Amino acid sequence: MFTSARNQLSGKVSAIQRGAVNDEVEITLPDGQQVVAVVTHSSTESLGLKPGVDAFALIKASWIILLTDTAGIRLSARNQLSGTVEKVTPGAVNAEVTLKLASGDLIAAIVTNESITNLGLKAGVAASAAFKASSVIVGVKA
Amino acid sequence: MFTSARNQLSGKVSAIQRGAVNDEVEITLPDGQQVVAVVTHSSTESLGLKPGVDAFALIKASWIILLTDTAGIRLSARNQLSGTVEKVTPGAVNAEVTLKLASGDLIAAIVTNESITNLGLKAGVAASAAFKASSVIVGVKA
Amino acid sequence: MFTSARNQLSGKVSAIQRGAVNDEVEITLPDGQQVVAVVTHSSTESLGLKPGVDAFALIKASWIILLTDTAGIRLSARNQLSGTVEKVTPGAVNAEVTLKLASGDLIAAIVTNESITNLGLKAGVAASAAFKASSVIVGVKA
Structure with missing residues (x-):
């Protein structure tokens, strides 16, 4: 498939x-x-x-929101998987972020470059993938 | 409009x-x-x-998932339109794929470059556009 | 957060x-x-x-559709915020559009470059952000 x-x-x-x-x-x-x-x-x-x-x-990678600091907030997004950023591939407007979960599974997310900067996303940073x-x-x- | x-x-x-x-x-x-x-x-x-x-x-183009081999699987996505890839426009992270349906209608989808490679998407390949x-x-x- | x-x-x-x-x-x-x-x-x-x-x-910016001419149509998207385009940042396939609402709030949307051309989106143009x-x-x- x-x-x-x-x-x-x-x-x-x-x-x-x-x-x-x-x-x-x-x-x-x-x-x-x-x-x-x-x-x-x-x-x-x-x-x-x-x-x-x-x-x-x-x-789909573009349906995922990344969070770096979930302390103090709760979201309606039912799915929230925690992991560590494995890799960031920047583009002109969007970037692809690969998150490694504790299980070893990899999650790909597409976010804007500005979010990469705002969240300080880079290899080794703890982050969560949230999706509805x-x-x-x-x-x-x- | x-x-x-x-x-x-x-x-x-x-x-x-x-x-x-x-x-x-x-x-x-x-x-x-x-x-x-x-x-x-x-x-x-x-x-x-x-x-x-x-x-x-x-x-929206980013809400569409492309499938190249639907034999043997069934999806909950209620909308699945079959066609042929007309054109692939690669970007730094994402690519735009134009799918031509049997009716002649064109469907645009945005997927990651890695999916283009994984699925072997190029002009002439049969593919389906699935969306919820x-x-x-x-x-x-x- | x-x-x-x-x-x-x-x-x-x-x-x-x-x-x-x-x-x-x-x-x-x-x-x-x-x-x-x-x-x-x-x-x-x-x-x-x-x-x-x-x-x-x-x-998320990629979940937003932009409209430039809403006269004569009505959409099921429950959320439609009107504003003025503040900035367009084009990429290889996608572009980021910043919309300034009357309240002063900024809304970021990711749309394809082709839509930028089709809609004539540039700073100063009136547009609406629609999302489900x-x-x-x-x-x-x-």
Whole structure:
């Protein structure tokens, strides 16, 4: 399988909360971390999502916000993964940041160059990747 | 009308599924393809959306994921349009990919350069553009 | 607090509309403008969001669509802030546009270079920033 989504995390569906139009799907990764996705209810049904099913979460690099100091604030973004900056690749306007999680997984995020400067992002800095449950695409093997 | 959303697809509302906060709006394009949008219920009401109404879907280029091999996987992204890569414009970090659909419509997507390499994206390659229903903005003429 | 989200607007929660999975949260800014966010209901509860609570809205620059001519159209995007282009920084594929609102607040948006040309975006041009309620991340101080 090949997609342009730089972040593809595999795990098992661990919970589903039903809604009228949208459902909330929780995927537990092998290291115990959880990714929460909001998908339309018809997707839950057509993909056969239910607890125990193997599934993966796709998160595009541009949908991720990076945080360097989370002390004292709480965000509505359901997904927040902590790690250490591995690499920063600056461009003309945007930069790509690679974050290494404790599990060893790498997360790619695209942020503006100004944010790189403002946050002091560089290799070795502790940072978190936050993304909304509604940004996550869920996939299953057919 | 002028917006920075590179993808603007016009059609007619063909179905609406009501929810408490969000509604799911289906727009059928002239070539029979459908685009599904999730919008807040108050937008459905203020725009007067109902079956038969002319409407358009706005999808920003950075909200699109490209897939080159969909065999064997299924995604929760409700919108998946198939086509052929027309052009790739690489930048320092991101690249712009133009996809030509069977209908002749062009879809622009922004992905990272690394995805261009990983997926082997270049003119002539078959690819699909996937985007979530929650990414789609619906518009009507006043 | 440090995040890579270029747009951070502070205000007070002025209304909450409950749903089964998602809630709609309205934040009123000091100048009277409102930002609407859709967050999962569990976030509303864990953040203690209710009318009167201080909160801020985070909107990433790449989640914003710019409009230069809104006469004659209406969009489902719940958030539309009007202003004047302050600065355009072009890159290889994307450009960063800074919009100054009547309140004096600055909004940063990332759009493709082609949109800069199509819309004729340059300092002094009137433009609006549109973004979906589902794109907004809500935060509170702990």
